[in-house]
Amino acid sequence: xxxxxxxxxxxxxxxxxxxxxxxxxxxxxxxxxxxxxxxxxxxxxxxxxxxxxxxxxxxxxxxxxxxxxxxxxxxxxxxxxxxxxxxxxxxxxxxxxxxxxxxxxxxxxxxxxxxxxxxxxxxxxxxxxxxxxxxxxxxxxxxxxxxxxxxxxxxxxxxxxxxxxxxxxxxxxxxxxxxxxxxxxxxxxxxxxxxxxxxxxxxxxxxxxxxxxxxxxxxxxxxxxxxxxxxxxxxxxxxxxxxxxxxxxxxxxxxxxxxxxxxxxxxxxxxxxxxxxxxxxxxxxxxxxxxxxxxxxxxxxxxxxxxxxxxxxxxxxxxxxxxxxxxxxxxxxxxxxxxxxxxxx
Amino acid sequence: xxxxxxxxxxxxxxxxxxxxxxxxxxxxxxxxxxxxxxxxxxxxxxxxxxxxxxxxxxxxxxxxxxxxxxxxxxxxxxxxxxxxxxxxxxxxxxxxxxxxxxxxxxxxxxxxxxxxxxxxxxxxxxxxxxxxxxxxxxxxxxxxxxxxxxxxxxxxxxxxxxxxxxxxxxxxxxxxxxxxxxxxxxxxxxxxxxxxxxxxxxxxxxxxxxxxxxxxxxxxxxxxxxxxxxxxxxxxxxxxxxxxxxxxxxxxxxxxxxxxxxxxxxxxxxxxxxxxxxxxxxxxxxxxxxxxxxxxxxxxxxxxxxxxxxxxxxxxxxxxxxxxxxxxxxxxxxxxxxxxxxxxx
Numbered sequence: 001x002x003x004x005x006x007x008x009x010x011x012x013x014x015x016x017x018x019x020x021x022x023x024x025x026x027x028x029x030x031x032x033x034x035x036x037x038x039x040x041x042x043x044x045x046x047x048x049x050x051x052x053x054x055x056x057x058x059x060x061x062x063x064x065x066x067x068x069x070x071x072x073x074x075x076x077x078x079x080x081x082x083x084x085x086x087x088x089x090x091x092x093x094x095x096x097x098x099x100x101x102x103x104x105x106x107x108x109x110x111x112x113x114x115x116x117x118x119x120x121x122x123x124x125x126x127x128x129x130x131x132x133x134x135x136x137x138x139x140x141x142x143x144x145x146x147x148x149x150x151x152x153x154x155x156x157x158x159x160x161x162x163x164x165x166x167x168x169x170x171x172x173x174x175x176x177x178x179x180x181x182x183x184x185x186x187x188x189x190x191x192x193x194x195x196x197x198x199x200x201x202x203x204x205x206x207x208x209x210x211x212x213x214x215x216x217x218x219x220x221x222x223x224x225x226x227x228x229x230x231x232x233x234x235x236x237x238x239x240x241x242x243x244x245x246x247x248x249x250x251x252x253x254x255x256x257x258x259x260x261x262x263x264x265x266x267x268x269x270x271x272x273x274x275x276x277x278x279x280x281x282x283x284x285x286x287x288x289x290x291x292x293x294x295x296x297x298x299x300x301x302x303x304x305x306x307x308x309x310x311x312x313x314x315x316x317x318x319x320x321x322x323x324x325x326x327x328x329x330x331x332x333x334x335x336x337x338x339x340x341x342x343x344x345x
Numbered sequence: 346x347x348x349x350x351x352x353x354x355x356x357x358x359x360x361x362x363x364x365x366x367x368x369x370x371x372x373x374x375x376x377x378x379x380x381x382x383x384x385x386x387x388x389x390x391x392x393x394x395x396x397x398x399x400x401x402x403x404x405x406x407x408x409x410x411x412x413x414x415x416x417x418x419x420x421x422x423x424x425x426x427x428x429x430x431x432x433x434x435x436x437x438x439x440x441x442x443x444x445x446x447x448x449x450x451x452x453x454x455x456x457x458x459x460x461x462x463x464x465x466x467x468x469x470x471x472x473x474x475x476x477x478x479x480x481x482x483x484x485x486x487x488x489x490x491x492x493x494x495x496x497x498x499x500x501x502x503x504x505x506x507x508x509x510x511x512x513x514x515x516x517x518x519x520x521x522x523x524x525x526x527x528x529x530x531x532x533x534x535x536x537x538x539x540x541x542x543x544x545x546x547x548x549x550x551x552x553x554x555x556x557x558x559x560x561x562x563x564x565x566x567x568x569x570x571x572x573x574x575x576x577x578x579x580x581x582x583x584x585x586x587x588x589x590x591x592x593x594x595x596x597x598x599x600x601x602x603x604x605x606x607x608x609x610x611x612x613x614x615x616x617x618x619x620x621x622x623x624x625x626x627x628x629x630x631x632x633x634x635x636x637x638x639x640x641x642x643x644x645x646x647x648x649x650x651x652x653x654x655x656x657x658x659x660x661x662x663x664x665x666x667x668x669x670x671x672x673x674x675x676x677x678x679x680x681x682x683x684x685x686x687x688x689x690x
Contacts, residue, residue, distance in 0.1 A: 067556055144599060201603045211412060212603030213558075222599055224592035224618055232622045234599050241586050241600070247569035254489060254567050254579050255586070256601060258546045258557030273569055277577045 035181040038174040038339040051286040062284040066186045074266040075193040081170040088195045092138035136238040144234045151202040194245035249274040287328040294334040380526040383519040383684040396631040407629040411531045419611040420538040426515040437483035481583040489579045496547040539590035594619040632673040639679040
């Protein structure tokens with residue numbers, strides 16, 4: 001056996017190993033993957049990281065027990081595109097030919113007549129009462145299984161007019177990273193949306209990694225019954241249980257979770273009460289609003305820099321001022337996100 | 346170095362090791378703790394163990410993915426004592442002096458007058474309309490925080506008349522073991538009860554290990570508001586959203602979970618639809634009914650062997666026959682459980 005080198009040779013080898021160790025440590029630090037790579041460095045990203053560290057480090061005075069780590073996300077305009085209409089609205093419009101085929105007497109009745117005309121301007125002017133008739137016709141009157149099958153089929157075939165992609169690809173990559181980052185740190189992530197609960201549940205698990213029981217959407221009743229073979233079924237009926245928007249978001253959170261969230265994310269005045277409720281609890285809290293200010297990569301309908309407003313999901317100056325006053329973080333899509341969609345190169 | 350033993354010595358040692366191995370294996374098997382020690386050996390216990398094995402062994406043709414492992418439990422009469430009244434009813438009766446102290450004009454109004462009289466027979470005869478007035482007065486009109494504090498205080502001080510123990514000690518030990526056994530095998534356990542959701546949530550985590558978001562009870566609305574200091578609050582209001590009993594149990598499961606349970610446990614005809622819905626799915630399913638047939642250790646109000654019926658939670662012969670026809674397991678408290686309560690020696 002060859003003896004181990006000694007003297008100068010050993011020292012040299014020691015120095016090389018030490019240098020190698022330092023280099024390796026440096027490399028490891030540099031290569032530790034950033035959990036939020038689509039977020040540009042800045043106050044928004046830092047506030048997320050600070051919040052997670054403060055609430056998950058057992059030595060932190062703001063440590064939160066795992067069972068109380070609840071984070072709630074609005075969907076339309078917060079997790080995915082909501083322009084020119086929220087996706088559930090497009091689904092309801094697309095359902096009209098099938099509804100009229102099944103019930104031909106509706107073809108000359110509003111709002112079906114206007115929707116069939118294809119006149120986009122007239123469709124956009126439909127009064128609320130007509131929209132409610134449309135929603136009831138598109139979203140109720142079938143079993144929960146039939147509804148799920150129909151929505152699945154539609155999602156697999158329908159495409160957004162601007163990006164020519166399935167709607168489920170129009171989720172914001174930075175928010176997908178945020179969902180995963182929170183879950184990796186023991187947070188239970190919920191969606192709290194004005195959109196229909198059953199609609200979102202069809203794709204939430206595959207699209208966001210969020211299981212049906214963590215989806216809180218506008219709730220309509222079902223009626224238990226039996227089919228011709230005696231098998232139990234649930235029929236979707238046009239009876240509103242809770243409109244999960246504005247104050248209804250907090251009421252829905254209480255109904256479905258029974259705990260106050262630690263972090264909440266939204267983008268419109270419909271999220272105000274949820275952010276207030278989240279912020280009013282003890283300890284570290286995170287409240288964030290997504291500002292749509294990027295007309296090139298997505299849409300601009302926030303108040304900053306004189307960008308044009310649009311009616312749906314607008315973020316008026318007064319809401320911006322309220323957010324700043326309350327210490328909520330306003331996320332600029334233009335400045336805080338280096339990537340909006342996963343399909344961008 | 347001493348050479349290894351050979352020839353007869355080696356054989357002898359090998360035999361001893363083999364015997365030791367067999368003995369050890371036997372010992373290990375015998376000492377492996379039974380997860381259901383309060384259940385007597387028999388078809389009920391075996392059906393639970395078979396179900397769990399079939400749905401959690403990855404090589405089983407009936408394997409169920411972890412996210413689909415949902416088990417739903419009725420509470421009153423299934424997880425804890427429901428005689429002579431369900432506990433939430435006793436809470437409401439006990440609240441009456443405080444209600445009348447706050448609103449003295451109610452002292453001569455029914456049902457408060459009768460409840461204050463202490464006449465148990467008259468209280469038991471109160472019509473449904475009066476009971477609804479009582480429930481509304483006891484369970485609504487305060488903030489969710491005030492309600493939670495009041496129920497916590499009551500649970501810490503009130504005692505059952507028969508056992509002289511807090512109500513939360515009157516849970517069935519075999520069912521506590523079943524909840525833990527299912528959770529240890531990846532099942533998410535839910536309570537689905539006609540009792541009030543907010544009431545049960547106060548103690549479900551501590552008493553059953555079930556977090557608030559897995560409690561599905563009769564749902565009343567809340568109204569979001571602000572207190573005098575501008576802090577967001579939720580006020581409990583007398584507006585019923587869903588009565589979680591009979592068909593309402595299935596509707597509540599759809600609303601809160603959005604998945605069909607794999608296993609369901611109940612004890613009255615109010616659980617029938619939940620068991621039917623659970624059983625109607627594909628693959629292995631477990632549906633069980635607890636039969637109260639032990640007048641010594643608990644109460645007897647099932648149909649077997651001419652035991653007397655009581656109105657509340659009765660289990661008529663027709664229901665027994667339906668269970669047998671449907672292949673549901675009927676659990677005899679008298680024969681299948683060697684222990685009813687944890688406090689028994």
